Amino acid sequence: MRTKLVAGNWKMNGSLALNAELLKAVRAGKAAAELAVCVPFPYLAQAQAELHGSHVTWGAQDISAQAQGAFTGEVSASMLTDFGCTYVLVGHSERRTLHGETDAVVAAKFAAAQSAGLIPVLCIGETLAERESNITAEVVTRQLEAVLAKSGVAAFANAVIAYEPVWAIGTGLTATPAQAQDVHALIRARVARDDATVAAGVRILYGGSMKPGNARELMQQADIDGGLIGGAALVATDFLGIANAC
Numbered sequence: 001m002r003t004k005l006v007a008g009n010w011k012m013n014g015s016l017a018l019n020a021e022l023l024k025a026v027r028a029g030k031a032a033a034e035l036a037v038c039v040p041f042p043y044l045a046q047a048q049a050e051l052h053g054s055h056v057t058w059g060a061q062d063i064s065a066q067a068q069g070a071f072t073g074e075v076s077a078s079m080l081t082d083f084g085c086t087y088v089l090v091g092h093s094e095r096r097t098l099h100g101e102t103d104a105v106v107a108a109k110f111a112a113a114q115s116a117g118l119i120p121v122l123c124i125g126e127t128l129a130e131r132e133s134n135i136t137a138e139v140v141t142r143q144l145e146a147v148l149a150k151s152g153v154a155a156f157a158n159a160v161i162a163y164e165p166v167w168a169i170g171t172g173l174t175a176t177p178a179q180a181q182d183v184h185a186l187i188r189a190r191v192a193r194d195d196a197t198v199a200a201g202v203r204i205l206y207g208g209s210m211k212p213g214n215a216r217e218l219m220q221q222a223d224i225d226g227g228l229i230g231g232a233a234l235v236a237t238d239f240l241g242i243a244n245a246c
């Protein structure tokens with residue numbers, strides 16, 4: 001039985017004052033799912049202080065593939081563990097598109113996260129052009145296989161996958177429940193090809209303009225195990241509303 005996970009991706013939003021309100025409200029909310037928030041690096045200490053001892057876990061939105069050293073501006077996986085992080089996003093489409101992260105870089109970050117004891121949330125998904133060219137399956141499989149090749153299928157016993165169609169992120173467009181389920185089933189089947197037990201246990205989140213109003217139908221799909229939430233994670237009632245749709 002997979003416990004649903006609803007994880008917020010705050011992206012580059014927030015301030016100490018706004019975060020304090022949001023974190024307190026999320027902490028105080030009742031949710032039918034596991035909750036997590038992935039906050040900007042400078043606010044990890046605040047998330048730790050506000051959420052410590054609560055049912056809400058926290059994490060970051062990226063890490064370096066390197067362990068330490070002369071990598072100006074980078075943040076290592078072990079630094080995140082100093083702040084009590086549970087999760088870290090790797091391969092978010094904004095990192096892939098705006099920062100040129102290749103499948104190989106994402107696979108290296110996934111491995112670095114796990115070697116420090118973090119749970120990576122591997123983000124994969126196709127662009128609109130790729131969907132319209134009917135290559136969604138190839139793209140998502142290629143992104144997944146880069147990680148399978150580097151870390152092996154057993155690594156997915158301690159990882160989360162987020163299917164995020166790029167065309168649905170921050171656009172207000174959402175994959176239909178059937179479109180999302182098709183890709184989630186394909187992802188699980190690809191993992192099952194290597195290990196059926198790992199595939200049955202791995203959580204696959206949907207991300208892309210999820211809101212309280214569309215969450216229930218998405219969450220009801222057999223292979224959708226929660227959500228990765230961007231914009232709606234900045235409003236406590238929306239974030240909790242999504243979690244309660246589980």
Ligand code: PEP
Nearest residue numbers: 169170207208209230231
């Ligand atoms: C995201 O950035 O991961 C995301 C899903 O954003 P949004 O919910 O705003 O589409």
